[in-house]
Amino acid sequence: MKFLVLIALGVLAFRLVAGRWPWEPRRVPTRSGAKQARVLLGVGEGASREQIIEAHRRLVTQVHPDKGGTSELMHEANSARDLLLAELPVR
Numbered sequence: 001m002k003f004l005v006l007i008a009l010g011v012l013a014f015r016l017v018a019g020r021w022p023w024e025p026r027r028v029p030t031r032s033g034a035k036q037a038r039v040l041l042g043v044g045e046g047a048s049r050e051q052i053i054e055a056h057r058r059l060v061t062q063v064h065p066d067k068g069g070t071s072e073l074m075h076e077a078n079s080a081r082d083l084l085l086a087e088l089p090v091r
Contacts, residue, residue, distance in 0.1 A: 033083060034083060034084065034087060036080070037079070037080035037081075037083045037084050038080075038084065040059070040076065040077065040080045041055040041056060041059060041077070041080050041081065041084065042055055042058075042059075043055045043084070047084070048088075049085065049088055052081060052084045052085055052088075053081070053085075056077060056078075056080070056081040059077045060074065060077055063076075063077055
């Protein structure tokens with residue numbers, strides 16, 4: 001019984017440190033993912049933070065559920081923005 005408690009505590013500690021469960025695969029951004037995000041937002045490879053945010057705003061006005069879009073498209077737009085912003089160098 002103590003063994004199961006130790007395993008459970010280890011799993012919870014891993015979750016706190018790594019931000020994911022041990023059985024979840026690592027989320028590594030791929031080049032193809034960034035390329036797809038750029039295509040979705042309509043920005044070039046050297047796009048600045050402001051250009052990415054503006055492109056995201058334009059896309060969201062088209063795909064927002066209140067404007068006739070779907071929540072899935074909204075999630076894709078948000079994921080594309082987050083991926084591209086995460087790739088930018090820290091100021």
